[in-house]
Amino acid sequence: MFKEPGHLSDEDILLVLDGESSRRLARSAQAHLAACWDCRSRMGVLEGTIEAFVSLHRRTLDPELADPQGPSALLRARLAEIAAGRSTVASSSFSRLPILARSFAYLCAAVFVAVLGSRLLFRHPQPHPFLGGTFANRTVPDRRLTPGATRPVSIGDVCSMRHEEVVHDVSGSLRQQVFREYGIVNPRPEDYEVDYLIAPGLGGTEDIRNLWPEPSTSSTWNAHRKDALEERLHQLVCDGELDLGTAQKAIATDWITAYEKYCKSDTLAGAPVAHRQRTHLHGSRETSKAPTSAG
Amino acid sequence: MLRPPADCAYEVPFPASAPARTVDKKSGYEEEVIHLFGLFRNPLLRYVISLGLSRHDGEEIIQEVFLALFCHLQLGKSRQNLRGWIFRVAHNLALKQRAANKKAQTMLDSDEARRQPDTAPNPEQQAVSHQRWQRMQAVLRALPEQDRFCLYLRAEGLRYREIAAALGISLGAVSIALARSLARMKPVDEG
Numbered sequence: 001m002f003k004e005p006g007h008l009s010d011e012d013i014l015l016v017l018d019g020e021s022s023r024r025l026a027r028s029a030q031a032h033l034a035a036c037w038d039c040r041s042r043m044g045v046l047e048g049t050i051e052a053f054v055s056l057h058r059r060t061l062d063p064e065l066a067d068p069q070g071p072s073a074l075l076r077a078r079l080a081e082i083a084a085g086r087s088t089v090a091s092s093s094f095s096r097l098p099i100l101a102r103s104f105a106y107l108c109a110a111v112f113v114a115v116l117g118s119r120l121l122f123r124h125p126q127p128h129p130f131l132g133g134t135f136a137n138r139t140v141p142d143r144r145l146t147p148g149a150t151r152p153v154s155i156g157d158v159c160s161m162r163h164e165e166v167v168h169d170v171s172g173s174l175r176q177q178v179f180r181e182y183g184i185v186n187p188r189p190e191d192y193e194v195d196y197l198i199a200p201g202l203g204g205t206e207d208i209r210n211l212w213p214e215p216s217t218s219s220t221w222n223a224h225r226k227d228a229l230e231e232r233l234h235q236l237v238c239d240g241e242l243d244l245g246t247a248q249k250a251i252a253t254d255w256i257t258a259y260e261k262y263c264k265s266d267t268l269a270g271a272p273v274a275h276r277q278r279t280h281l282h283g284s285r286e287t288s289k290a291p292t293s294a295g
Numbered sequence: 296m297l298r299p300p301a302d303c304a305y306e307v308p309f310p311a312s313a314p315a316r317t318v319d320k321k322s323g324y325e326e327e328v329i330h331l332f333g334l335f336r337n338p339l340l341r342y343v344i345s346l347g348l349s350r351h352d353g354e355e356i357i358q359e360v361f362l363a364l365f366c367h368l369q370l371g372k373s374r375q376n377l378r379g380w381i382f383r384v385a386h387n388l389a390l391k392q393r394a395a396n397k398k399a400q401t402m403l404d405s406d407e408a409r410r411q412p413d414t415a416p417n418p419e420q421q422a423v424s425h426q427r428w429q430r431m432q433a434v435l436r437a438l439p440e441q442d443r444f445c446l447y448l449r450a451e452g453l454r455y456r457e458i459a460a461a462l463g464i465s466l467g468a469v470s471i472a473l474a475r476s477l478a479r480m481k482p483v484d485e486g
Contacts, residue, residue, distance in 0.1 A: 011474035061341040
């Protein structure tokens with residue numbers, strides 16, 4: 001670090017550049033800089049170094065910044081829970097509890113929900129908003145509850161396996177948690193599938209923020225259609241035609257719009273689903289042939 | 296990891312300098328916290344990632360920072376140097392998380408190797424940029440950790456007093472750390 005009698009030190013120059021010096025130092029430094037080429041030159045080099053560092057810092061890290069809408073919505077939901085005074089524990093810390101403690105907590109929560117739910121239904125015979133059709137007809141998840149969550153993966157990771165091989169079982173307790181989150185009481189196995197919003201094959205994680213109860217009953221925008229989109233996006237990413245982040249964002253934001261955009265050439269009834277593996281209500285994994293053509 | 300509050304009936308783990316005041320403005324605080332999240336989420340995420348965390352861990356930590364902030368405000372704690380406070384909580388949580396992760400150092404190395412600038416306009420400039428990036432990374436790795444923290448925080452726009460609050464060090468220590476780091480990086484930049 002430069003420090004020579006009769007000249008400004010690097011630290012003094014930086015203090016002046018950053019507007020952190022005292023008024024007295026600032027005045028004397030400005031007077032010195034006006035007269036001293038050497039110190040002015042060192043100031044220029046210092047500014048160049050800062051510029052180079054900041055530029056590389058931003059260009060290195062900015063690609064890591066995903067769309068803030070999902071995290072913002074999640075924070076809003078968590079704040080609302082706290083503000084409402086409900087005793088809740090955020091999933092991030094909850095997931096770090098020992099398995100036995102978590103299981104016990106889930107058991108208690110399940111019993112509590114079951115008792116409370118039955119009482120509420122008994123007192124209020126009108127249908128639950130989710131049970132009564134509002135959610136049943138929803139073909140996209142609630143972004144506040146399911147903004148999507150990803151793990152850091154490279155294109156190599158994503159493309160080293162066939163898309164349908166990268167599907168994991170969702171634990172029973174997590175599935176129940178998803179249903180509770182969406183206010184679905186006593187779901188029938190044939191009505192819902194707990195699905196990943198961002199498929200594991202595209203870097204999605206087994207995180208409650210990335211799981212939602214997808215209705216199986218919709219005739220048009222159903223799980224088969226979403227499977228087709230996932231395969232198509234996987235193919236586009238691995239063919240280098242689509243950026244992985246763009247694919248993740250597209251499917252997390254509105255998968256139906258993404259389907260119309262990326263699977264446009266496919267007819268609605270004939271989505272190219274060769275195989276499908278999906279986590280069903282009971283957690284079994286199933287591989288089945290889907291319709292291959294419209295006609 | 297800081298336990299997210301159930302109902303704000305807990306102490307924020309940092310001392311407040313101003314006396315507590317009783318406020319019942321829950322929705323106002325919610326909006327304020329969401330607003331601050333919009334302002335600081337990206338700088339915080341860049342900072343905790345530069346400490347060696349994955350983006351996923353970083354996002355989780357930032358959620359917890361703002362839940363803690365909500366309670367901090369709701370309890371009427373000090374608003375002085377709020378940005379310094381926010382970064383301090385994030386810094387402490389990130390270090391805690393990093394320590395908990397047995398593979399933290401491996402992640403840091405592999406992440407640094409993986410994260411390379413990719414926006415240079417042509418191959419020649421890209422090669423120059425890459426070389427500069429590699430040299431700068433080598434210098435950064437060789438810096439004392441506290442100097443590196445100061446540099447990253449300053450790069451996110453924090454003033455010296457905010458950096459001092461975030462790291463729990465004096466203003467003089469911040470000033471010396473920054474000048475020392477830049478002096479070491481200077482030959483790299485000139486080379």
